[in-house]
Amino acid sequence: MRPEVAIxxxxxxxxxxxxxxxxxxxxxxxxxxxxxxxxxxNRGESHIGDVPSGELKQLVDDGRVxxxxxxxxxxxxxxxxxxxxxxxxxxxxPDLSIVRSAxxxxxxxxxxxxxxxxxxxxxxxxxxxxxxxxxxxxxLKAGEDFHLAFSPERVDPGxxxxxTRNTPKLVGGLTQxxxxxxxxxxxxxxxxxxxxxxxxxxxxxxxxxxxFRAVNIALVNELAQLCERMDLDVWEIVEAAETKPFGFMSFxxxxxxxxxxxxxxxxxxxxKAREYDFYTEFIExxxxxxxxxxxxxxxxxxQALNHGSQKSLKGSRLLVLGVSYKADIDDVRESPxxxxxxxxxxxxxxxxxxxxxxxxxxxxxxxxYAPQEYDCVVIVTAHTTIDYDxxxxxxxxxxxxxxxxxxxxxxxxxxWKL
Ligand SMILES: NC(=O)c1ccc[n+]([C@@H]2O[C@H](COP(=O)([O-])OP(=O)(O)OC[C@H]3O[C@@H](n4cnc5c(N)ncnc54)[C@H](O)[C@@H]3O)[C@@H](O)[C@H]2O)c1
Numbered sequence: 522m523r524p525e526v527a528i529x530x531x532x533x534x535x536x537x538x539x540x541x542x543x544x545x546x547x548x549x550x551x552x553x554x555x556x557x558x559x560x561x562x563n564r565g566e567s568h569i570g571d572v573p574s575g576e577l578k579q580l581v582d583d584g585r586v587x588x589x590x591x592x593x594x595x596x597x598x599x600x601x602x603x604x605x606x607x608x609x610x611x612x613x614x615p616d617l618s619i620v621r622s623a624x625x626x627x628x629x630x631x632x633x634x635x636x637x638x639x640x641x642x643x644x645x646x647x648x649x650x651x652x653x654x655x656x657x658x659x660x661l662k663a664g665e666d667f668h669l670a671f672s673p674e675r676v677d678p679g680x681x682x683x684x685t686r687n688t689p690k691l692v693g694g695l696t697q698x699x700x701x702x703x704x705x706x707x708x709x710x711x712x713x714x715x716x717x718x719x720x721x722x723x724x725x726x727x728x729x730x731x732x733f734r735a736v737n738i739a740l741v742n743e744l745a746q747l748c749e750r751m752d753l754d755v756w757e758i759v760e761a762a763e764t765k766p767f768g769f770m771s772f773x774x775x776x777x778x779x780x781x782x783x784x785x786x787x788x789x790x791x792x793k794a795r796e797y798d799f800y801t802e803f804i805e806x807x808x809x810x811x812x813x814x815x816x817x818x819x820x821x822x823x824q825a826l827n828h829g830s831q832k833s834l835k836g837s838r839l840l841v842l843g844v845s846y847k848a849d850i851d852d853v854r855e856s857p858x859x860x861x862x863x864x865x866x867x868x869x870x871x872x873x874x875x876x877x878x879x880x881x882x883x884x885x886x887x888x889x890y891a892p893q894e895y896d897c898v899v900i901v902t903a904h905t906t907i908d909y910d911x912x913x914x915x916x917x918x919x920x921x922x923x924x925x926x927x928x929x930x931x932x933x934x935x936x937w938k939l
Pocket of ligand 1: 606640
C-alpha cells in the first residue's frame, strides 16, 4: 500500500498517530533515526504501550504500516507529520535542533502539493520562523507550493478513554488553504478537528493546556506543604473540594512533576515571552514550587523515620515504590523518583526501588517486592497492580506521596502521607 502519511519520529506521539491513520485505512510510513525502533516496528513489535503489538503486527502484515531510517520515504507521501522531541537545553532554553535537522533532510525531498505538519510541542512562532525557512530552502513556497500547519498532540500515555482518535485535534495552518488541507487529513483518522486561525494560535493553545496543569499542580503542592504545618490532610481537602459540581477542577499533590511535557513545555513560553519584554511569572513560580517537592518529600521521609521508628535517614534501608513518572506506564522521563533517590542517597540512606514496569532505573535494578525488609517504603508512583492494604500490613513504615493507601493509611501510625 502506498504510504500516504509519513510520520517522522516513532515515539510516544508518532506511534499512536500512525496507529490511528493506519486503522482508518491510510498507508503510513514511520521514519526514525533509531534502527532498533524501525526493525521492531517492521516485525510488528511495538515499543509504545498505547499501541498493542498484536494490532501493530496486523497493520504491518496488511502493508498499512512500514518503518524506515531513510528520509527518501517522505517523497511518496501526501502528508509529512513531524513528531520529534523538543527538549530544553542544559540552560533550560528551547532546543529545536532535532526538529531543525529533520526539516533539513525533508526540504530537499519536498514535493509540490505536499502537506507538512509540525506536531511537536513548542513556542508560538516555531512553524513560521523556524520550520518554514528551512522547508523553503527547497525552492518551494509555503502556502503556495506546499501546505504548512501546526497541530499539537494531546495524547496522554496510558489513557484508554481519550485516545488519538477521540481527542479533538487542533489545526492551525499558515493560510486558510493550509488549515483546510491539514484538517481534511486529520478528519480521516480523528473524530473531531478544531481549526484555529494560525500556527501560532495552535502552538500557544497547546502551551496553555500544559501550563494550566503545571500551575494547578503547584497550587495543590503548595497547599500540601501548608497542610503539613497545620496538621491537616490535604487529600481530604482536595477530595471535599471535588464535590463542588462547578467552578473547581481537581489536581492532586505529589512528589514533583514528571514526563516529557509538563516540566518542560511551560519554559518554551517563558523563553519566547522575553522577546516581548514579558515575564511569565506564574510559570516561574509554579516551576519553583514544583521543583521544591522532592526536597519537601525528603524531609517528610526523614521525619517519618525519626518519629515513626527512631531512625535517621543515614543508614536506613529504603524501598522506593514506583519510579515511572505516573502510574501504570514505563516512561521515566523527568520522573521525580530520580531526584528523590539521589537526595536520599546523599543523606546516607541505602536505597532500592521496585517497579513492575521499569526493570532498570538510574543505575539500579528493580528489587524483588519484599516491603517488610526495609525500614521504610516510599510510594513515589502508585501503580495499580500493587495491593496497598497488603503493603501497609507488611511494611514497617510507609511514606505515601500519592495517597495510594487511601483511608487505610489515614490515622494509621505506620503511614505518613504527603
Ligand atoms: N509523550 C507525550 O505524552 C507527549 C504528549 C503531547 C505532546 N508531546 C510532544 O510531542 C513531541 C514528541 O514527543 P515524544 O514523546 O513522542 O518523543 P519520543 O522521544 O517518544 O519519540 C521521538 C522519536 O524520534 C526519534 N528521533 C530522534 N531524532 C530524530 C531525527 N532527527 N529524525 C528522526 N527521528 C528522530 C527517536 O528515536 C524517537 O523514536 C515532543 O515535542 C513532545 O513535547 C509529547
